[in-house]
Amino acid sequence: MTPLEEFMKKSERINQELFYLNDKTEFNLKDLMHAFNISKSTALRDIAELESLGVPIYATNGRYGSYHIIQESLLPPVYFNEKEIFAIFFSLQLLKSTSNSPFGHTYQQINNKLLNTFSKEKQKLITQTMDVVQYNSLLHTEYIDHLDTLFENILKQQVITFNYSRGETRERTILPVKLVTRNGYWYCLGFDIHKQAYRTFRCDFISQIKINDNHQINLSQEEINEGLLQQQNDYRFLDFKVEVTKDARTFYQQNNYPNISFEQNDESYFLTGFINPNEISFLANYLLGFGTDIISISPNELHDAYKILIEKLQHKLIKMNEKRG
Incomplete structure (x- = not known):
């Protein structure tokens, strides 16, 4: 050495x-x-x-x-270089550009506090720099006023009961464990007390949240992650493989799901993963988004579902042309 x-x-x-x-x-x-x-x-x-x-x-x-x-902090003050400072403010700008978040309307408050720690000259530079990078293509949904409540329930490991209105309204009781945003929507993952299994709920369908003191569940983060992984492996057991063109990577990066991977083998490209048989229709609809970049589809069940969707679209197109004629 x-x-x-x-x-x-x-x-x-x-x-x-x-x-x-x-x-x-x-x-x-x-x-x-x-x-x-x-x-x-x-x-x-x-x-x-x-x-x-x-x-x-x-x-x-x-x-x-x-x-x-002697009781006092041993850690020195934290200093950031110019690029790190800009990264912090750009991150706050990204938070502001979302429709809402579990942290309430804290963006402007945090932004002002940080900005006021700098000199007037540096404040001017930071403000001007914020116009250089903008986020204009993020998906937005209707405002959800209970994300911060769900976030607090997760941190405190509180079992909650709420009305879930998707098709019909039902009362559900869960231990919420995660908040996930995907394609413009917020989802809450939770352990369903009555089904004894993890379920996913779209947050804009949740209403009238109440803390349920009749149930107490204490799970570590490791136990939660293991439970979610085990359930996913048990639930999604049907593997699929879809050959696509190289250009399909762009749509995949903009619209990806945790159980779908984009893989390259020599000069060939594939979408691979595992699904539950009940998800075949959903996956077939998803594949339509790739347009002409689809080359081949397996297994047969997925191929047939995709073919049926194409035939339905062709039938609709014929009907549209007949109306125009």
């Missing part, structure tokens, strides 16, 4: 030790040795280095001696 590499390794370790000690009031030498896999002599040198950086460490001697840290 060169002297420069050794210095860089030490600097990175010292930074990590700052994060490690930031929320501690006491530690001993073995804690540091074990956490960073370093020798006793290296740990002693690192403590001396931390003290030289201004970390308020003092030692107590004796058989049960240890190191103590």
